[in-house]
Amino acid sequence: MPELPEVETTRKGLIPALVGETFSKVDVRSSGLRFPFPRNLSSKIQNRRVISINRRAKYLLICLEGDLVLLIHLGMSGRMRVFIKGDKIPPIDKHDHLIFRTLCGTEVRFNDARRFGALDLVSAKKLNTHPLICDLGPEPLSESFNGTLLAERIIEKKTNIKAALLDQKTIAGIGNIYACEALYYANLSPRRAAYTIQGKRADRLASSIQGVLKAAIKAGGSSLRDFRQSDGGLGYFQHQFAVYGREGELCPRCKAANHNQGCVNRTVQNGRSTFYCSCWQR
DNA sequence: ATTGGTTCCTGCTGGC
DNA sequence: TGCCAGCAGGAACCAA
Numbered sequence: 001m002p003e004l005p006e007v008e009t010t011r012k013g014l015i016p017a018l019v020g021e022t023f024s025k026v027d028v029r030s031s032g033l034r035f036p037f038p039r040n041l042s043s044k045i046q047n048r049r050v051i052s053i054n055r056r057a058k059y060l061l062i063c064l065e066g067d068l069v070l071l072i073h074l075g076m077s078g079r080m081r082v083f084i085k086g087d088k089i090p091p092i093d094k095h096d097h098l099i100f101r102t103l104c105g106t107e108v109r110f111n112d113a114r115r116f117g118a119l120d121l122v123s124a125k126k127l128n129t130h131p132l133i134c135d136l137g138p139e140p141l142s143e144s145f146n147g148t149l150l151a152e153r154i155i156e157k158k159t160n161i162k163a164a165l166l167d168q169k170t171i172a173g174i175g176n177i178y179a180c181e182a183l184y185y186a187n188l189s190p191r192r193a194a195y196t197i198q199g200k201r202a203d204r205l206a207s208s209i210q211g212v213l214k215a216a217i218k219a220g221g222s223s224l225r226d227f228r229q230s231d232g233g234l235g236y237f238q239h240q241f242a243v244y245g246r247e248g249e250l251c252p253r254c255k256a257a258n259h260n261q262g263c264v265n266r267t268v269q270n271g272r273s274t275f276y277c278s279c280w281q282r
Numbered sequence: 283a284t285t286g287g288t289t290c291c292t293g294c295t296g297g298c
Numbered sequence: 299t300g301c302c303a304g305c306a307g308g309a310a311c312c313a314a
Contacts, residue, residue, distance in 0.1 A: 002308090034290080034310085058308080076307050077292080095292090114291050116308060132309095159285060167285095168309075176307065270286060272307075 002074040004140070004173030005216035006227050006235065007058045010080050013230025017082040017106050018050045018062065027099040029092070033075065034118040037098070044121055045070070057136045057172030067124040071132065075116030082230045083107040108230075136172040140209050145171075147203030154202075157194035161205075163270045164194035174209065177222060177244045180275045182209040184243045184251065189281045190267075190274045215240065243275040251277040 002010070026042040038044065048064040055061065060080070062070035072080070083089050085105030092099070098110040098119065110119070122130050137153060138145055153171065157164045164170050165179040174182070183190050185208035188201060197205055221227055221235030229235060238245075242252050247266040254263040254277065263277045 034308095073308085075291095075309085112291095113293065114307085116291065118309095157284085163286080166308085271288080273305095 002058060002076075002078060002221075002227055003175035003178050004055075004058060005178070005213055005237065006221035007055055007060060007074060007173075008217050009221040009229055009235060010074065011053050011055050011060055013082060014060070014062070014080060014108065015053050017084060017108065017230070018100075018102065019053060020050065021102040021104055021106060022047060022049045023064075024101045024103050026101070028097075029099065030097045032119075033097060033112060033115050034073075035120075037119055038121045041098075041121060044068070056133060057139070057168060058175075059133065061127070063124065069122050069124050069127050071118075071120045071122055071127070071130065072110070073118040073132070075112060075114065075118065077114040078110065078112040078117035079228050080230050081109045081111060081228065081232060083109070135169050137168060137170050138172065140171050140173060140206075140213060145206065145210070147199075147206040150206045150209075151198045151202035154194040154197060159194055160190060160269060161188060161192050161194045161197055162190035162272075162274050165209075166270070166272065171209070173213070176272050176274075177241070178209070178212055178216065180244045181212045181242055184208075184275075184277060184281060185212060187280050187282065190269060190276050192282075243277055246275060251280065253277070254279055 023045045025046055028037055028041055045064060048066055048068065051063045051065060053060065053062050058073060060072040064070065093111055095113045096109045096111045100108040127133060138149060154164050162179055162183065165174050166176065182205065186205040188197065188205060216222060216237040219235060219237035219240060220229055222237040223234040227235055243264050246264045248262040249264050250259060251263050263279050264275055265278055267274050
């Protein structure tokens with residue numbers, strides 16, 4: 001389930017394979033995902049060189065010559081798998097929707113079993129006004145993100161903090177896993193009203209968000225059912241989850257304190273599983 | 283305007 | 299062992 005760290009891991013895998021290379025063609029193997037693929041995608045990007053690969057929230061931005069940007073969202077199960085010339089190429093999977101090819105023989109497959117992914121081709125000038133991009137909140141790993149900014153973003157939110165963190169308009173890039181983990185490290189209850197998190201609490205939450213995202217990127221993201229790095233390898237951050245998916249277990253701090261009873265609870269908020277430790281989160 | 287619930291899709295899991 | 303209902307989740311959409 002790609003959140004910011006998984007998208008960042010994918011970006012890092014794509015850079016050496018694609019930046020500086022020129023697309024030769026795209027095999028379009030289905031009509032689209034969340035919405036139809038752009039018409040004549042292959043001819044539109046043919047013979048264009050990849051200038052850079054960036055990220056905004058959970059979106060990959062593959063910037064091409066001629067002010068074009070491939071905007072890609074991995075949805076729930078999307079993967080970008082790279083094969084360079086000489087690699088053993090596996091048979092095409094039924095969920096390989098797009099196969100990008102470059103002049104030097106590199107192949108990138110956009111595979112997405114659950115089809116919640118998205119791809120659009122947009123003018124670089126219009127990127128910031130694109131409907132998928134224009135309402136996104138601040139980047140949590142940007143220089144300007146801190147407790148003060150976070151507090152400003154949530155001071156009028158009457159919903160719980162967990163739902164506020166999942167709302168991409170509040171902060172961009174956080175999904176269910178990292179929302180749970182960040183709230184744990186900030187000692188904040190996921191049920192707490194968002195607007196009550198101001199001052200020191202907001203500082204704690206902002207730095208917990210940054211800390212957990214950075215640690216996850218360092219570990220190559222989290223692989224649960226779906227996520228793979230672009231070389232097919234697994235991410236490792238799932239082994240470091242403090243609370244996510246650990247219902248009934250001891251959280252790291254309760255373990256250190258030799259508590260003898262499981263402390264991690266699971267609840268459902270806004271239709272999503274939330275994991276939290278009732279001993280530390282208030 | 284904000285918020286919470288539903289829906290999309292498919293693979294995997296757990297219970298029988 | 300095999301089957302299938304239910305669950306998982308990001309974000310658009312809708313309704314209150």
